[in-house]
Amino acid sequence: DTEVTQTPKHLVMGMTNKKSLKCEQHMGHRAMYWYKQKAKKPPELMFVYSYEKLSINESVPSRFSPECPNSSLLNLHLHALQPEDSALYLCASSHPTGDSGNTIYFGEGSWLTVV
Amino acid sequence: AQSVAQPEDQVNVAEGNPLTVKCTYSVSGNPYLFWYVQYPNRGLQFLLKYITGDNLVKGSYGFEAEFNKSQTSFHLKKPSALVSDSALYFCAVRDRGGSNYQLIWGAGTKLIIKP
Numbered sequence: 501d502t503e504v505t506q507t508p509k510h511l512v513m514g515m516t517n518k519k520s521l522k523c524e525q526h527m528g529h530r531a532m533y534w535y536k537q538k539a540k541k542p543p544e545l546m547f548v549y550s551y552e553k554l555s556i557n558e559s560v561p562s563r564f565s566p567e568c569p570n571s572s573l574l575n576l577h578l579h580a581l582q583p584e585d586s587a588l589y590l591c592a593s594s595h596p597t598g599d600s601g602n603t604i605y606f607g608e609g610s611w612l613t614v615v
Numbered sequence: 616a617q618s619v620a621q622p623e624d625q626v627n628v629a630e631g632n633p634l635t636v637k638c639t640y641s642v643s644g645n646p647y648l649f650w651y652v653q654y655p656n657r658g659l660q661f662l663l664k665y666i667t668g669d670n671l672v673k674g675s676y677g678f679e680a681e682f683n684k685s686q687t688s689f690h691l692k693k694p695s696a697l698v699s700d701s702a703l704y705f706c707a708v709r710d711r712g713g714s715n716y717q718l719i720w721g722a723g724t725k726l727i728i729k730p
Contacts, residue, residue, distance in 0.1 A: 602715055
């Protein structure tokens with residue numbers, strides 16, 4: 501079982517709605533990630549937080565707004581999304597440093613449908 | 616440009632037979648190499664990784680992978696396939712000299728194990 505927990509598992513939202521995806525990890529990791537995955541495609545990196553600071557933003561549209569309240573929690577705030585934003589959103593975590601081939605561990609994902 | 620290739624979109628294997636899912640990469644230097652599995656409607660699960668040392672790496676669920684530096688390959692193998700191994704498999708690579716956070720992903724291989 502994954503130690504990265506994501507809620508909700510499924511979300512349907514209209515294009516004018518505001519919603520949030522939530523993620524929690526209890527592995528003591530100090531790097532947390534948001535990925536977007538379309539069906540049968542590899543995941544695409546969106547954001548990385550390292551030690552609660554935004555480290556990477558892969559030119560993600562501003563309708564996606566990440567937040568890292570503390571070292572265990574990661575949120576993704578959604579506003580004015582488009583139907584093409586419908587996808588599986590994966591949260592992940594890892595150790596942020598070290599020459600150890602740090603493994604990235606994923607949650608089960610949140611299935612988002614924008615109508 | 617750095618890249619990861621999974622040359623087969625789909626691999627079909629009879630239950631009980633050995634399976635191989637291929638992965639080759641083009642990354643400068645000595646990379647970290649990973650395999651992940653995604654069961655239907657689930658998140659990604661880490662299977663195994665190569666960091667250094669023995670070229671044969673053993674991982675979860677009886678899977679193993681062999682690192683071949685001269686052929687720049689990291690093929691995933693299992694001696695005897697189970698129907699429950701049917702899933703989408705992703706190979707991923709991290710450049711040792713690059714970001715701790717970014718993985719280069721293959722396109723994925725759908726593995727179908729037939730009873």
